[in-house]
Amino acid sequence: MSTLYNNFSRFMAANVQSDSRCVLALSGGIDSRVLLHLFARYVRENGCPAVVVHVHHGLSPSADQWVDRCRQWCIEEALPFQVEYVVVDKTGESLEAAARRVRYQALQRYIGEGDRLLTGQHRDDQLETFLLALKRGSGPKGLSCMAESMPFGRGRLLRPLLTVSRADIEVYATSFQLTWVEDESNQDTRFDRNFIRHDVVPLLVSRWPDFPQAVQRSAELCASQEALLNELLQDLYLAALQTNHSLSVHHLLTCRESARAQILRMWLHQLGHPMPSRIQLSNIDHQVLQARADANPKLRFGEHEIRRFDGFLFCIPVYPDISDWQCQIKLNQSVELPDGLGTLTLTETSSDAGLNRQCLAEPLRITFNPEGLMASPLGRKGRHKLKKLFQEYRIPSWQRRRIPILMSGKHVVAVANLFVDKHFSGSDCDLIWDTMAEFMSESGQEHRK
Structure with missing residues (x-):
């Protein structure tokens, strides 16, 4: 022995x-x-x-x-x-x-x-x-x-x-x-x-x-063939890969379907996910990647979803619905947000891009549900639906109910780290969202190209 x-x-x-x-x-x-x-x-x-x-x-x-x-x-x-x-x-x-x-x-x-x-x-x-x-x-x-x-x-x-x-x-x-x-x-x-x-x-x-x-x-030969295939496709994969771990739809669609499938495998493997089946790859290709331009396609993949937004493919967790969550917030108070979204603090400040004391006239609350809400962002004319504003700010659809919204009564005071409503702008206090890591890593604002 x-x-x-x-x-x-x-x-x-x-x-x-x-x-x-x-x-x-x-x-x-x-x-x-x-x-x-x-x-x-x-x-x-x-x-x-x-x-x-x-x-x-x-x-x-x-x-x-x-x-x-x-x-x-x-x-x-x-x-x-x-x-x-x-x-x-x-x-x-x-x-x-x-x-x-x-x-x-x-x-x-x-x-x-x-x-x-x-x-x-x-x-x-x-x-x-x-x-x-x-x-x-x-x-x-x-x-x-x-x-x-x-x-x-x-x-x-x-x-x-x-x-x-x-x-x-x-x-x-x-x-x-x-x-x-x-x-x-x-x-x-x-x-x-x-x-x-x-x-x-x-x-x-x-x-x-x-x-x-x-x-x-046979297993060793298959491993060798897989390594060779990945090496040959490495340049195409790197050309499609973005700094926020998404893939460029444009680059993928310039490849043959068989090459796209292998690039998707490489991508999911790099993200630490199990290998998709041939049917799953086909569904990603036809239902998400090649969906019509104005669609908001998604496909469940284990505990994640494959989504497309703004010309890029994302693999994101399946998030719980927190749109019914609400909490009051007071001046100089921090509120722990649900589902690991950090904390939101309303603090006194001398910032020129903050809020005025008028927002404190009514109890303030935090919500994540933009349904039916409208706002007038500072520097813009008119009132706009939050849904439309999120589109203009290039916020992915799956993040639009994960951004804290500060409300005074029925009025939108601010959307954290995006804008302040012009009726509540001032330099008396400021709204601070301590983390944007998840939000920024999946938004359309950090693409490499």
């Missing part, structure tokens, strides 16, 4: 810098248990900074016992141990996908600049992933499956056991008399991966013993 450690040690030497901290994801199953044993020896011999993290999903009745056993193993190996408790939202995606998503979100909090996250996937996992991708009809990106090393947060994710078979891992665990936990859900063939593991792979391997190695080669 020294061969397995020697291979592990060489992999670590090639992928871990001397000052990199290593974070090991320990589920407690046999794969991560063997990884912990190898890792502990490597840390003793090389002295690299290390921490072990167990993510408690709460999906198994044995979940608390798994925490205790993982903690005990780390005590025995003299490794720091942390537990992350997460809640898995079981709606909108498969339980497997939801658990994986929250698990990696929790682990990412431990990864600083240059750190390495170690996970225990092996060659048989790669085979299962390949067959699942094949079932979905994936292209080269999906069929390239899992990489031994890939960017993750501010560091990298490493899979040191990816070329090792499950059988070799079991032999190692037995030879060192290691114990591990068994997740009862791993036997449930209602889950696609378990069905492939228990019913499909044994049949394939009994007929073709070298099938796992052949799949590994």
Whole structure:
């Protein structure tokens, strides 16, 4: 079994810098248990900074016992141990996908600049992933499956056991008399991966013993083809990409449909989203990208939406509706805005672009609902609907109910960081919205070209 450690040690030497901290994801199953044993020896011999993290999903009745056993193993190996408790939202995606998503979100909090996250996937996992991708009809990106090393947060994710078979891992665990936990859900063939593991792979391997190695080669070839394709399209992608992470519709429409699809994949991957299906890409192309010029198209993509505005394509979160939210505000008072939109402060000031005391004649309130409201911005003639003013200010449609509006009775006093109504302009007080980060990053005002 020294061969397995020697291979592990060489992999670590090639992928871990001397000052990199290593974070090991320990589920407690046999794969991560063997990884912990190898890792502990490597840390003793090389002295690299290390921490072990167990993510408690709460999906198994044995979940608390798994925490205790993982903690005990780390005590025995003299490794720091942390537990992350997460809640898995079981709606909108498969339980497997939801658990994986929250698990990696929790682990990412431990990864600083240059750190390495170690996970225990092996060659048989790669085979299962390949067959699942094949079932979905994936292209080269999906069929390239899992990489031994890939960017993750501010560091990298490493899979040191990816070329090792499950059988070799079991032999190692037995030879060192290691114990591990068994997740009862791993036997449930209602889950696609378990069905492939228990019913499909044994049949394939009994007929073709070298099938796992052949799949590994195919995955590597697909990864190589995907990398080459991205390299060839890199200039087109960079030409379309804007500083606010949107894409130029004009640049996209000058490309072939197949090239557009790959650029969209590159874009979504860069933003950290899962790869879209062929149907999703087709819908983005035809329903959003090529919608009529005066349309306000959108397409749901997981917990995000693909939107088009002012000649650019955006991928934005699905925001909660806060248009019914209201709150009073007084002079020299700060109000916490909903949904992480910062604070709004009404403060005394000598600013020439502020408000007069007339606005204080009635109680002031904050709203986010522009429906039916009109205003007379300072420096303009007449009264205009806020909807029209937002269009003129080039505010994306999805942001128009996320900008604080200051009201005095039924009158618009100001729209935060956009304008003051001329009837309330003065130098007695000022309205300060402390953050425009979200608003500016998605507005049409920061395009590179």
